[in-house]
Amino acid sequence: MKKTYTIGDLANEFGITTRTIRFYEEKGYLSPKRNGTRRIYNATDRTSLRLILRGKRLGLSLDETADMIQMYGSPGGNRKQLEIFLTRIGEKRTELERKRKDLEVMLNDLQGVEEKCQLALAQYRK
Amino acid sequence: MKKTYTIGDLANEFGITTRTIRFYEEKGYLSPKRNGTRRIYNATDRTSLRLILRGKRLGLSLDETADMIQMYGSPGGNRKQLEIFLTRIGEKRTELERKRKDLEVMLNDLQGVEEKCQLALAQYRK
Protein backbone atom coordinates (compact mmCIF):
# COMPACT_ATOMS: atom_id res chain seq x y z
CA MET A 1 0.00 0.00 0.00
CA LYS A 2 2.71 2.45 -0.98
CA LYS A 3 1.41 5.86 -1.85
CA THR A 4 1.54 6.78 -5.50
CA TYR A 5 0.65 9.89 -7.48
CA THR A 6 -0.65 10.73 -10.91
CA ILE A 7 0.98 13.45 -12.94
CA GLY A 8 -1.95 15.69 -12.14
CA ASP A 9 -1.55 15.14 -8.42
CA LEU A 10 2.03 16.33 -8.50
CA ALA A 11 1.29 19.22 -10.82
CA ASN A 12 -1.37 20.41 -8.39
CA GLU A 13 0.71 19.90 -5.31
CA PHE A 14 3.68 21.84 -6.63
CA GLY A 15 1.82 24.42 -8.65
CA ILE A 16 3.35 23.51 -11.99
CA THR A 17 1.95 22.14 -15.26
CA THR A 18 1.95 18.54 -16.37
CA ARG A 19 3.99 19.66 -19.36
CA THR A 20 6.77 20.69 -17.01
CA ILE A 21 6.79 17.28 -15.35
CA ARG A 22 6.84 15.49 -18.68
CA PHE A 23 9.63 17.76 -19.79
CA TYR A 24 11.74 16.74 -16.80
CA GLU A 25 11.17 13.12 -17.67
CA GLU A 26 11.97 13.72 -21.32
CA LYS A 27 15.31 15.15 -20.25
CA GLY A 28 15.99 12.23 -17.94
CA TYR A 29 15.49 13.91 -14.58
CA LEU A 30 12.50 11.74 -13.66
CA SER A 31 11.60 8.15 -14.54
CA PRO A 32 8.22 7.15 -13.13
CA LYS A 33 6.73 3.70 -13.46
CA ARG A 34 3.86 3.12 -15.83
CA ASN A 35 0.44 1.59 -15.49
CA GLY A 36 -0.19 0.80 -19.12
CA THR A 37 0.43 4.17 -20.65
CA ARG A 38 -0.22 6.22 -17.50
CA ARG A 39 2.64 7.54 -15.44
CA ILE A 40 2.75 6.45 -11.79
CA TYR A 41 4.93 8.43 -9.41
CA ASN A 42 6.11 7.16 -6.03
CA ALA A 43 7.59 8.91 -3.01
CA THR A 44 11.07 8.93 -4.51
CA ASP A 45 9.90 10.51 -7.74
CA ARG A 46 8.05 13.10 -5.73
CA THR A 47 11.15 13.90 -3.71
CA SER A 48 13.19 14.27 -6.88
CA LEU A 49 10.64 16.69 -8.22
CA ARG A 50 10.71 18.66 -5.02
CA LEU A 51 14.50 18.87 -5.18
CA ILE A 52 14.39 19.98 -8.80
CA LEU A 53 11.99 22.78 -7.97
CA ARG A 54 14.01 23.82 -4.96
CA GLY A 55 17.13 24.01 -7.09
CA LYS A 56 15.25 26.02 -9.64
CA ARG A 57 14.20 28.59 -7.06
CA LEU A 58 17.86 29.04 -6.18
CA GLY A 59 18.91 29.57 -9.77
CA LEU A 60 20.40 26.12 -10.36
CA SER A 61 20.05 24.63 -13.81
CA LEU A 62 18.38 21.26 -14.16
CA ASP A 63 21.76 19.70 -14.80
CA GLU A 64 23.21 21.19 -11.67
CA THR A 65 20.30 20.02 -9.57
CA ALA A 66 20.48 16.55 -11.10
CA ASP A 67 24.12 16.49 -10.04
CA MET A 68 23.13 17.26 -6.50
CA ILE A 69 20.39 14.68 -6.46
CA GLN A 70 22.90 12.12 -7.58
CA MET A 71 25.19 13.17 -4.74
CA TYR A 72 22.46 12.33 -2.27
CA GLY A 73 22.75 8.68 -3.25
CA SER A 74 24.93 6.38 -1.18
CA PRO A 75 28.54 7.56 -1.32
CA GLY A 76 30.23 4.47 -2.69
CA GLY A 77 33.45 3.73 -4.52
CA ASN A 78 37.04 3.35 -3.50
CA ARG A 79 39.18 5.78 -1.61
CA LYS A 80 40.16 7.85 -4.61
CA GLN A 81 36.57 8.19 -5.72
CA LEU A 82 35.47 9.19 -2.27
CA GLU A 83 38.10 11.88 -2.16
CA ILE A 84 37.07 13.25 -5.53
CA PHE A 85 33.52 13.17 -4.34
CA LEU A 86 34.37 15.13 -1.23
CA THR A 87 36.00 17.77 -3.37
CA ARG A 88 32.87 18.12 -5.46
CA ILE A 89 30.79 18.45 -2.32
CA GLY A 90 33.10 21.14 -1.07
CA GLU A 91 32.77 23.08 -4.30
CA LYS A 92 29.00 22.92 -4.21
CA ARG A 93 29.06 24.07 -0.65
CA THR A 94 31.22 27.05 -1.47
CA GLU A 95 28.82 27.98 -4.23
CA LEU A 96 25.80 27.66 -1.98
CA GLU A 97 27.43 29.62 0.78
CA ARG A 98 28.10 32.42 -1.61
CA LYS A 99 24.45 32.44 -2.48
CA ARG A 100 23.63 32.61 1.19
CA LYS A 101 25.83 35.64 1.65
CA ASP A 102 24.27 37.25 -1.39
CA LEU A 103 20.89 36.62 0.14
CA GLU A 104 21.84 38.11 3.46
CA VAL A 105 23.12 41.27 1.80
CA MET A 106 19.96 41.61 -0.25
CA LEU A 107 17.73 41.05 2.73
CA ASN A 108 19.71 43.63 4.64
CA ASP A 109 19.41 46.19 1.89
CA LEU A 110 15.72 45.51 1.68
CA GLN A 111 15.32 46.03 5.37
CA GLY A 112 17.11 49.34 5.08
CA VAL A 113 14.67 50.52 2.44
CA GLU A 114 11.78 49.30 4.51
CA GLU A 115 12.87 51.32 7.51
CA LYS A 116 13.27 54.46 5.45
CA CYS A 117 9.82 53.89 4.11
CA GLN A 118 8.37 53.40 7.57
CA LEU A 119 9.97 56.64 8.66
CA ALA A 120 8.51 58.52 5.73
CA LEU A 121 5.11 57.08 6.52
CA ALA A 122 5.38 58.05 10.18
CA GLN A 123 5.44 61.70 9.10
CA TYR A 124 1.86 61.36 7.92
CA ARG A 125 0.68 60.08 11.26
CA LYS A 126 1.84 63.06 13.32
CA MET B 1 38.51 63.15 -10.06
CA LYS B 2 35.68 60.66 -9.80
CA LYS B 3 36.69 57.16 -10.65
CA THR B 4 35.39 55.83 -13.94
CA TYR B 5 35.62 52.52 -15.75
CA THR B 6 35.75 51.28 -19.31
CA ILE B 7 33.59 48.40 -20.38
CA GLY B 8 36.66 46.19 -20.35
CA ASP B 9 37.50 47.16 -16.78
CA LEU B 10 34.10 46.03 -15.55
CA ALA B 11 34.11 42.89 -17.65
CA ASN B 12 37.43 41.92 -16.11
CA GLU B 13 36.45 42.82 -12.59
CA PHE B 14 33.25 40.80 -12.66
CA GLY B 15 34.40 37.97 -14.87
CA ILE B 16 31.85 38.55 -17.60
CA THR B 17 32.08 39.53 -21.27
CA THR B 18 31.65 42.99 -22.71
CA ARG B 19 28.78 41.58 -24.72
CA THR B 20 26.94 40.87 -21.51
CA ILE B 21 27.40 44.43 -20.30
CA ARG B 22 26.24 45.86 -23.62
CA PHE B 23 23.28 43.55 -23.52
CA TYR B 24 22.25 44.91 -20.14
CA GLU B 25 22.44 48.42 -21.53
CA GLU B 26 20.51 47.43 -24.64
CA LYS B 27 17.73 46.19 -22.40
CA GLY B 28 17.77 49.35 -20.32
CA TYR B 29 19.38 48.05 -17.15
CA LEU B 30 22.46 50.24 -17.49
CA SER B 31 22.97 53.70 -19.01
CA PRO B 32 26.59 54.79 -18.88
CA LYS B 33 27.85 58.14 -20.07
CA ARG B 34 29.80 58.40 -23.29
CA ASN B 35 33.12 59.89 -24.25
CA GLY B 36 32.51 60.26 -27.95
CA THR B 37 31.49 56.76 -28.82
CA ARG B 38 33.16 55.03 -25.87
CA ARG B 39 31.16 54.02 -22.82
CA ILE B 40 32.20 55.51 -19.49
CA TYR B 41 30.93 53.84 -16.32
CA ASN B 42 30.88 55.49 -12.91
CA ALA B 43 30.49 54.11 -9.40
CA THR B 44 26.71 54.00 -9.68
CA ASP B 45 26.81 52.06 -12.92
CA ARG B 46 29.24 49.66 -11.33
CA THR B 47 26.97 49.15 -8.36
CA SER B 48 24.03 48.47 -10.63
CA LEU B 49 26.05 45.87 -12.44
CA ARG B 50 27.05 44.26 -9.19
CA LEU B 51 23.42 44.11 -8.10
CA ILE B 52 22.37 42.61 -11.42
CA LEU B 53 24.97 39.87 -11.11
CA ARG B 54 24.05 39.21 -7.51
CA GLY B 55 20.41 38.84 -8.47
CA LYS B 56 21.40 36.53 -11.27
CA ARG B 57 23.28 34.25 -8.91
CA LEU B 58 20.12 33.96 -6.85
CA GLY B 59 17.97 33.08 -9.81
CA LEU B 60 16.32 36.45 -10.26
CA SER B 61 15.51 37.56 -13.78
CA LEU B 62 16.89 40.84 -15.03
CA ASP B 63 13.47 42.38 -14.68
CA GLU B 64 13.14 41.26 -11.10
CA THR B 65 16.54 42.61 -10.21
CA ALA B 66 15.81 45.89 -11.97
CA ASP B 67 12.72 46.13 -9.81
CA MET B 68 14.79 45.73 -6.69
CA ILE B 69 17.38 48.27 -7.85
CA GLN B 70 14.58 50.72 -8.37
CA MET B 71 13.35 50.02 -4.85
CA TYR B 72 16.71 51.07 -3.50
CA GLY B 73 16.05 54.60 -4.73
CA SER B 74 14.60 57.18 -2.35
CA PRO B 75 11.19 56.04 -1.18
CA GLY B 76 9.08 58.97 -2.26
CA GLY B 77 5.45 59.57 -3.00
CA ASN B 78 2.38 60.15 -0.92
CA ARG B 79 0.99 57.99 1.82
CA LYS B 80 -0.86 55.61 -0.46
CA GLN B 81 2.18 55.09 -2.64
CA LEU B 82 4.36 54.45 0.36
CA GLU B 83 1.96 51.83 1.61
CA ILE B 84 1.86 50.08 -1.73
CA PHE B 85 5.61 50.22 -1.78
CA LEU B 86 5.83 48.64 1.64
CA THR B 87 3.65 45.81 0.45
CA ARG B 88 5.94 45.16 -2.48
CA ILE B 89 8.94 45.14 -0.18
CA GLY B 90 7.20 42.64 2.04
CA GLU B 91 6.49 40.36 -0.89
CA LYS B 92 10.09 40.46 -2.05
CA ARG B 93 11.21 39.72 1.45
CA THR B 94 8.95 36.70 1.71
CA GLU B 95 10.36 35.42 -1.55
CA LEU B 96 13.94 35.93 -0.47
CA GLU B 97 13.31 34.33 2.87
CA ARG B 98 11.97 31.27 1.14
CA LYS B 99 15.14 31.10 -0.86
CA ARG B 100 17.07 31.32 2.35
CA LYS B 101 15.22 28.40 3.85
CA ASP B 102 15.75 26.44 0.64
CA LEU B 103 19.43 27.17 0.92
CA GLU B 104 19.62 26.07 4.51
CA VAL B 105 17.94 22.78 3.71
CA MET B 106 20.27 22.16 0.80
CA LEU B 107 23.34 23.00 2.83
CA ASN B 108 22.13 20.70 5.55
CA ASP B 109 21.57 17.84 3.14
CA LEU B 110 24.98 18.42 1.66
CA GLN B 111 26.57 18.29 5.07
CA GLY B 112 24.84 15.00 5.73
CA VAL B 113 26.31 13.51 2.59
CA GLU B 114 29.70 14.89 3.46
CA GLU B 115 29.66 13.23 6.87
CA LYS B 116 28.68 9.89 5.39
CA CYS B 117 31.50 10.25 2.96
CA GLN B 118 33.98 11.06 5.71
CA LEU B 119 32.87 8.00 7.59
CA ALA B 120 33.35 5.78 4.56
CA LEU B 121 36.81 7.25 4.07
CA ALA B 122 37.74 6.68 7.68
CA GLN B 123 37.40 2.95 7.09
CA TYR B 124 40.40 3.09 4.79
CA ARG B 125 42.57 4.69 7.42
CA LYS B 126 42.20 1.99 10.03
Added chain:
DNA sequence: CATTACGTTTACGTTAACGTAAAGTATATG
Protein backbone atom coordinates in the same frame (compact mmCIF):
# COMPACT_ATOMS: atom_id res chain seq x y z
C1' DC C 1 -23.94 5.46 -21.49
C1' DA C 2 -22.89 9.95 -22.92
C1' DT C 3 -19.94 13.36 -21.69
C1' DT C 4 -16.58 15.33 -18.92
C1' DA C 5 -12.10 14.97 -16.94
C1' DC C 6 -7.68 13.32 -17.19
C1' DG C 7 -4.18 11.09 -19.53
C1' DT C 8 -1.04 10.16 -23.85
C1' DT C 9 2.30 11.38 -27.90
C1' DT C 10 4.13 14.46 -31.41
C1' DA C 11 5.64 18.60 -32.91
C1' DC C 12 6.31 23.26 -33.58
C1' DG C 13 6.67 27.95 -30.98
C1' DT C 14 8.50 31.20 -27.52
C1' DT C 15 11.47 33.86 -24.38
C1' DA C 16 15.44 35.27 -21.73
C1' DA C 17 20.11 35.84 -21.82
C1' DC C 18 23.49 36.04 -23.95
C1' DG C 19 27.36 33.99 -27.95
C1' DT C 20 29.59 34.71 -32.21
C1' DA C 21 31.08 36.99 -36.16
C1' DA C 22 31.88 40.70 -39.34
C1' DA C 23 33.39 45.13 -40.39
C1' DG C 24 34.87 49.25 -38.97
C1' DT C 25 37.06 53.12 -35.62
C1' DA C 26 39.94 54.92 -32.01
C1' DT C 27 43.96 54.54 -28.92
C1' DA C 28 48.04 52.85 -26.91
C1' DT C 29 52.75 51.16 -27.57
C1' DG C 30 57.35 49.29 -29.06
Added chain:
DNA sequence: CATATACTTTACGTTAACGTAAACGTAATG
Protein backbone atom coordinates in the same frame (compact mmCIF):
# COMPACT_ATOMS: atom_id res chain seq x y z
C1' DC D 1 54.27 55.43 -37.26
C1' DA D 2 53.01 50.83 -37.91
C1' DT D 3 50.62 47.57 -35.55
C1' DA D 4 48.44 45.60 -31.84
C1' DT D 5 44.77 46.36 -28.56
C1' DA D 6 40.40 47.94 -27.17
C1' DC D 7 36.27 49.79 -28.48
C1' DT D 8 32.06 50.38 -31.63
C1' DT D 9 27.58 48.83 -34.20
C1' DT D 10 24.79 45.44 -36.59
C1' DA D 11 22.95 41.19 -37.09
C1' DC D 12 22.16 36.49 -36.97
C1' DG D 13 22.70 32.13 -33.89
C1' DT D 14 22.10 29.33 -29.70
C1' DT D 15 20.37 27.05 -25.50
C1' DA D 16 17.48 26.02 -21.57
C1' DA D 17 13.05 25.55 -20.07
C1' DC D 18 9.16 25.17 -20.96
C1' DG D 19 4.18 26.84 -23.69
C1' DT D 20 0.72 25.67 -26.92
C1' DA D 21 -1.92 22.97 -29.89
C1' DA D 22 -3.61 18.97 -32.26
C1' DA D 23 -5.31 14.48 -32.23
C1' DC D 24 -6.20 10.77 -29.75
C1' DG D 25 -7.16 7.03 -25.73
C1' DT D 26 -9.19 5.91 -21.11
C1' DA D 27 -11.52 6.47 -16.81
C1' DA D 28 -14.87 8.47 -13.84
C1' DT D 29 -19.53 10.12 -13.04
C1' DG D 30 -24.28 12.07 -13.03
